[in-house]
Amino acid sequence: MPVRELSSGIYELDIDDRKMLATRNMIPGMSVYGERLITEDDTEYRQWDPSRSKLGAMVLKNFDIPLKSDSIVLYLGAASGTTVSHVSDILTDGLVYAVEFSPRTMRDLIQLCDQRPNIIPILADANKPQSYAHIVEKADVIFQDVAQPNQAEIAAINSKYFLEEHGHLMLSIKSRSIDTVASPKKIFKEEVRKLESGFDIEFEVLERKELEPFHEDHLGLVAKMFVDDEE
Amino acid sequence: MEDCDLFDKDPEKLAELVVQLQESSKENPQSVPLQRADLRDAALECGFVELDEDYDILLRDVCIRAAKSQISQTDTDDSRIIQAVEALDDIDKNVNELSERLFEWYGRYFPELEMTGEELARFVSAYGSRTNVPEDHEMSEKASSSMGAELLFADEELLRTFANNICSLYDTRRYIENYINTSMGSVAPNLCEIAGASLGARLMSMAGSLEKLAAFPSSTVQVIGASRALFKHLRSRAPSPKHGIIFNNPVIKNAPWWQRGKLARALAAKISLAARTDFYSGELDPSIKEALDKKLEHIRQANPNPPERKPEAKPQGKGGKRRNRGRKKNKKSGGSN
Numbered sequence: 001m002p003v004r005e006l007s008s009g010i011y012e013l014d015i016d017d018r019k020m021l022a023t024r025n026m027i028p029g030m031s032v033y034g035e036r037l038i039t040e041d042d043t044e045y046r047q048w049d050p051s052r053s054k055l056g057a058m059v060l061k062n063f064d065i066p067l068k069s070d071s072i073v074l075y076l077g078a079a080s081g082t083t084v085s086h087v088s089d090i091l092t093d094g095l096v097y098a099v100e101f102s103p104r105t106m107r108d109l110i111q112l113c114d115q116r117p118n119i120i121p122i123l124a125d126a127n128k129p130q131s132y133a134h135i136v137e138k139a140d141v142i143f144q145d146v147a148q149p150n151q152a153e154i155a156a157i158n159s160k161y162f163l164e165e166h167g168h169l170m171l172s173i174k175s176r177s178i179d180t181v182a183s184p185k186k187i188f189k190e191e192v193r194k195l196e197s198g199f200d201i202e203f204e205v206l207e208r209k210e211l212e213p214f215h216e217d218h219l220g221l222v223a224k225m226f227v228d229d230e231e
Numbered sequence: 232m233e234d235c236d237l238f239d240k241d242p243e244k245l246a247e248l249v250v251q252l253q254e255s256s257k258e259n260p261q262s263v264p265l266q267r268a269d270l271r272d273a274a275l276e277c278g279f280v281e282l283d284e285d286y287d288i289l290l291r292d293v294c295i296r297a298a299k300s301q302i303s304q305t306d307t308d309d310s311r312i313i314q315a316v317e318a319l320d321d322i323d324k325n326v327n328e329l330s331e332r333l334f335e336w337y338g339r340y341f342p343e344l345e346m347t348g349e350e351l352a353r354f355v356s357a358y359g360s361r362t363n364v365p366e367d368h369e370m371s372e373k374a375s376s377s378m379g380a381e382l383l384f385a386d387e388e389l390l391r392t393f394a395n396n397i398c399s400l401y402d403t404r405r406y407i408e409n410y411i412n413t414s415m416g417s418v419a420p421n422l423c424e425i426a427g428a429s430l431g432a433r434l435m436s437m438a439g440s441l442e443k444l445a446a447f448p449s450s451t452v453q454v455i456g457a458s459r460a461l462f463k464h465l466r467s468r469a470p471s472p473k474h475g476i477i478f479n480n481p482v483i484k485n486a487p488w489w490q491r492g493k494l495a496r497a498l499a500a501k502i503s504l505a506a507r508t509d510f511y512s513g514e515l516d517p518s519i520k521e522a523l524d525k526k527l528e529h530i531r532q533a534n535p536n537p538p539e540r541k542p543e544a545k546p547q548g549k550g551g552k553r554r555n556r557g558r559k560k561n562k563k564s565g566g567s568n
Contacts, residue, residue, distance in 0.1 A: 002244045014249060064477055090466065095287060101304040102302065103302045106298060106301075106302055107302055110295060110298055110302070111298060113291070113298075114295065117288070117291065118287070119291070120290055120294045121294055121298045122290050122294060122298065123297075123298045123301045123302065124253060126258060128256070128260065130256045130257075130260040130262075130263035131253045131256045131257050131260075131265060132253065133256070133263045134256075134263075134270070135249065135290070135294060136251075137269060137270060137271055138269070159263065161265065180462060180465070181462075181466055182467050185234070
């Protein structure tokens with residue numbers, strides 16, 4: 001069975017002529033949310049369903065994924081940890097700070113944290129980065145998947161606090177949670193404009209693609225904080 | 232960094248500190264500077280931890296403890312009521328289905344018995360076969376002349392067990408209802424007085440918590456539970472919904488159609504006022520109810536007669552029949568919220 005590494009720690013397996021996205025299972029034998037486990041050459045892989053994960057969809061949409069095995073990641077909107085578990089697989093020598101607002105979903109996330117050594121759970125509101133500034137350190141990557149109307153603002157304020165100077169921001173923008181009625185294209189344009197010049201820090205958008213057909217009305221985006229070199 | 236005042240390296244105590252810091256920073260966000268010392272470096276320099284990995288292990292341990300303790304504190308009074316009211320809805324849904332099954336099933340053996348729901352369940356549970364109905368029972372004549380089939384012993388036992396379970400669901404339902412009535416009276420006395428215990432609890436459940444309900448504008452309170460109609464209105468020319476679940480309040484339910492919108496608006500205004508009073512003070516304030524009654528009376532007197540309908544008047548009330556009047560254009564009406 002051919003295994004191809006698409007990006008650091010992210011693999012594409014060929015099973016019966018069907019391509020499958022996967023990560024190496026950090027805890028062999030353990031399936032997190034009922035996903036399939038496949039063993040090849042003494043390595044166990046966990047299937048990664050792109051229609052359940054914005055990050056997974058971004059991989060298949062050929063985004064340049066800035067995650068490395070030793071990255072420090074701030075993950076906003078961790079939910080019950082479906083995607084976080086794969087990020088945890090990728091970061092074999094790294095750490096992911098997983099911020100989630102809902103106590104109900106945090107209950108599931110904690111179970112995952114109990115098993116995996118590289119996830120730090122934080123029950124807090126991503127709107128208030130001050131409330132976890134005493135825990136989180138500077139991050140190489142901020143990944144954000146929150147269904148909030150002020151998604152761009154949340155990304156900006158968290159980047160201000162926690163993003164390394166040359167770090168990357170990965171964003172999944174859900175148009176439906178900004179405005180249910182307006183056209184997604186328009187909303188995406190406006191959100192990108194906000195990121196580029198709407199706040200006191202500016203971003204350089206490196207890539208942007210809609211996450212069709214895996215997620216409807218979602219835009220995936222990778223950006224870098226704009227650093228003024230003249231100072 | 233030679234002289235550092237180090238914290239006790241007890242994860243449990245550190246977790247408490249983490250939660251405290253989180254709470255205090257919410258009240259005073261300005262106190263957290265943008266440029267902060269790197270905690271990992273500081274911990275290593277002071278000798279609080281020896282290795283990079285030790286820092287990760289300790290931080291993880293502390294954060295898991297902190298999150299767990301925060302989760303255990305989320306079981307609040309209003310969250311318990313919300314669970315109860317949602318359980319009530321689940322029971323209703325299931326008990327109806329089971330009662331219908333019993334009606335069909337037992338109907339084979341005693342079709343003349345004109346009972347449904349709880350009454351039927353109690354009857355089957357008490358007597359089983361119609362041959363057991365005592366002579367002084369009002370159904371005894373019908374039972375003896377019934378065209379129903381003969382009920383075998385094994386089936387009778389089965390039906391009785393089935394009916395017993397339905398009865399106990401009805402009992403549980405009553406138990407939960409009492410629980411909601413009593414706790415609403417102490418947790419949200421004003422909401423309970425203005426909206427009624429069960430409607431108040433449902434509003435909290437749909438909003439998510441008493442705090443969220445208190446934060447809603449009253450126009451939202453007015454249409455909670457009518458999201459399909461609301462989004463249809465926002466997307467197309469459909470009329471705006473006049474009431475969501477607050478329709479279940481007798482003030483609106485029993486009113487003539489032309490007053491309902493106005494009454495719903497007044498009621499919603501006072502409901503949000505009541506929710507806010509409950510959340511922030513918790514004391515019963517009788518003046519809300521007085522003001523509401525006055526306002527309702529005023530609306531009723533000012534609108535005694537139905538307005539004349541214009542030829543192309545928009546559909547009024549629930550208008551189930553006219554559902555397809557809107558433009559067919561909407562590719563997706565409803566299903567999203």
